[in-house]
Amino acid sequence: MAKPDLVAFVTSHFLVDKGSLLASEDAWRSPPKCASYGCALIQWARQAHxxxxxxxxxxxxxxxxxxxxxxxxxxxxxxxxADDAAVRVVVHRHYHGGxxxxxxxLHEYAEKARCCHEWRGKAVYMMLRWVIFAMEREARVAVYLDLDVEIMPRLSALLAEMPGATRDSDDLVTATGRDWAALVSCFDRSRQFALLSYPDHSSPVHGAVLIAxxxxxxxxxGIALIRRTGAxxxxNLTLGWDHVGPPHxxxxxxxxxxxxxxxxxHLLDKDNWDFVNADTDQGFFxxxxxxxxxxxxxxxLTECAEDEPGAKRSWPKRAPPSSPETFWFHYGAMGGEKPDGVLxxxxxVQSQRVCARVESINYFADGSEVLLRSLLWARRAVAEVDYLQRWLAEQPHALKGTGAKSVPAIQLDICAxxxxxxxxxxAQNNKSTINIGGRPARVRGRHPAWKTSRSATLAEIVSMLIPRAEDSTELARQGTRLAASLGGEHAFLGRAIPLLASAQRIGGSYTIVPRWNDVGVQRHKGAAPH
Incomplete structure (x- = not known):
């Protein structure tokens, strides 16, 4: 038996067909169903790799x-x-059957009882990420990252912006790698925890990033508990999973x-289990x-983030974070549609043949910020797919027989x-406009049409961000500067989350939350009721 890897970076993606069954493993053959998801998967895999x-x-x-x-x-x-064959990328076409x-x-129970909204829809299948705990043979540490999490957002843009660039030639890429290596090594050496995670605005466990x-x-x-619940x-919003009792x-x-x-x-304030995804993955974890x-x-709150002053060390200290600092970004937490959804x-819109006539930007995205970050995502996807297509064409095993394309080449073509x-x-639309008045003057001044205007058309934005091969070199350079200005060094818009920041560096310190006694009076642990 092969020795488990130190770490496996994992994502879970599913399609639900009619009849409440997960889509077949051959869904990749259906471009209408998998085309945009394939682009998202390819880009995620390259960043994780x-x-x-x-x-x-x-x-x-x-x-x-x-x-x-x-x-x-x-x-x-x-x-x-590509670039490091020693790091395998493994595609699993099905989940653990049990x-x-x-x-x-759970889905079947909800359908019969006509209850449990989350179980009746797709949300219940987010619990498939529990599969990371079944990966003992694959790795000692499993890092789960949602498909809509940007792990290293600038990575693919390097291929378009820096001729000859590799993943070892950029300070941001290498610094990000050092911080992830420090986090994984620290967690592997510890024995106190089997799961580290972040909280979100409502849930104690944010399911988008899990270190397990x-x-x-x-x-x-866990499977046994799910089966009991389904039977x-x-x-129960008051008693939680397995009717264990109120949180306090x-x-x-x-x-x-x-x-x-x-x-x-909500968990603490209301003393119940009515928080986001409490009845699916986040509450279950x-x-x-x-x-x-x-x-x-x-x-x-652990020493695998930055040490807190005076903190009692229960495991080996992690090295200080790198510079520049490492961030991750979750589209699902920022609001608006995800980039593959915008695609x-x-x-x-194209199928309705109204690309040039649509006047409302809401037909394309939920607002200018969502559209811009989706275009930056598309820019990276275009660069990555182009890179992989050229890499694949140079490989001796790229073709299956005379004149026949390999399956990987077909998949890349579908995404392209x-x-x-x-x-x-x-690019056909000159009616819909984006307000760029809030953008720096140096950005507005890059394009002739923007020097005297506070808005730009979709066609102008696309021509700048994703120049075609026949476009001038200067236009391509302007597009590169524009992408950097709009998205910063991370090449996306929105609030990024520092990977290794301690509780004291996230905009407000963590404090002891009062507990409730048996008559509902709040008190601190060990303190007399007030």
């Missing part, structure tokens, strides 16, 4: 990338691992939830790792065609 490659080089141990999805064929893994059946039982220690015993215990009744009674006094900023989570088992923690909307369709639609 770059990070895994840095971790391998710095730690001296193996690393890999794993995707659970029906929208890519396993054979594309070799292309996605986990899939258990989650489906695979454990088959824990994995099977005996709906999720059942969450350990030592859990990091009691050091959250007050008013930042919190229950399994921090209520049923005392094995989870808030990353910012599908552009496809719809999807991007060309969406961007081509936008």
């Amino acid at each position: 770059a990070i895994a490659s840095q971790v391998r080089r710095l730690s001296g141990e193996s690393a890999s990338v794993h995707m659970f999805t029906p929208c890519l064929h396993p054979s594309i893994g070799a292309a996605l691992s 986990l899939q059946r258990a989650i489906s039982s 220690r695979p454990n088959m015993t824990l994995f099977k215990d 005996f009744g709906p999720f 009674e059942v969450v350990s006094h030592d859990d990091h939830i009691w050091r959250r900023r007050r008013g930042h989570t 919190f229950h399994m790792l921090r209520v049923r088992n005392k094995l989870g923690g808030d990353l910012r 599908r909307r552009w496809h719809w 065609a999807s991007l060309a369709t969406g961007l081509g639609c936008l």
Whole structure:
């Protein structure tokens, strides 16, 4: 048996067909269903591969990338691992059967009982990410990252902006790799936790980023709990999973939830389980790792983030973060449609043959910021796919027989065609405008049409951000400067989240949250009721 890797970077993607069944593993053959998702998966895999490659080089141990999805064929893994074949990219076409059946039982229960809105829809399948705890044979550490998480947002842009650039020639890429390597190594050496995560505005566990220690015993215990829930009744907002009890009674006094900023989570303020995704993945992970088992923690409150002054060290100290600082960005938490969703909307407009006539920007995105960040995402996807197509063409195994394209080449073509369709639609539009008045004057001055105006048309934006091969070199340079100005060094818009910032550096310190006694009076741990 092969030795497990130090770390596996993992994402989970699913499609739900009619009849509540997960889509077949051959869904990749259907471009209308998988084209935009394929682009998102390709770009995610390339970013994850770059990070895994840095971790391998710095730690001296193996690393890999794993995707659970029906929208890519396993054979594309070799292309996605271009630049460092020692870091495998593995495409899993199906999930663990027991986990899939258990989650489906929740859906079936909700359909029969006509209850449980989240279980009746697609949200219940977000629990498929529990599969990371079944990966004992693959890796000692599993880093789960949602498909709509930008791990290293500037990476793909390098291929277009810097001729001859590689993933080792940019300070941001190497600094990001060092910080992930430090985090993974710190977590691997520790034995206190099996899960580190971040909280979000409502939930104690943000399901978009999870650092886990695979454990088959824990994995099977989770499946058993899901099956019991699917057999005996709906999720209870007062008592939670397995009807364990109200949070103030059942969450350990030592859990990091009691050091959250007050008013930042429903769990503490209302003493119930009515927070975002409590009845699906986020509540399930919190229950399994921090209520049923005392094995989870808030990353910012551990020494795998920056040390807090006077903190008691329970595991090896992590090295200070690199400069420039490492960030991650979650489209789903920022509001508005995700970039691949915007791309599908552009496809719809093109199918209606109204690309040039649409006057409302809402047909394209939820606002100018969403549109701009979607275009920056598309810019990186175009650059990445072009790079991989050229890499694949140079490989001796790229063709299957005379005149026949390989499956990876076909998949890249599908993504390229999807991007060309969406961007081509936008490039026809001179009616819809974007307000750029809030952008720096140096940005507005890059384009002749913007020098005296506070807005730009979609066609002008597209021509600048994604210049065609026949466009002038100067226009391409202007587009590069524009992308950097709009998105900064991270090449996207929105609030990024520092990877290794401690609780004291996130805009407000964590404080002890008052607990409730049995008559509902709030009190601090160990203090007399007021």
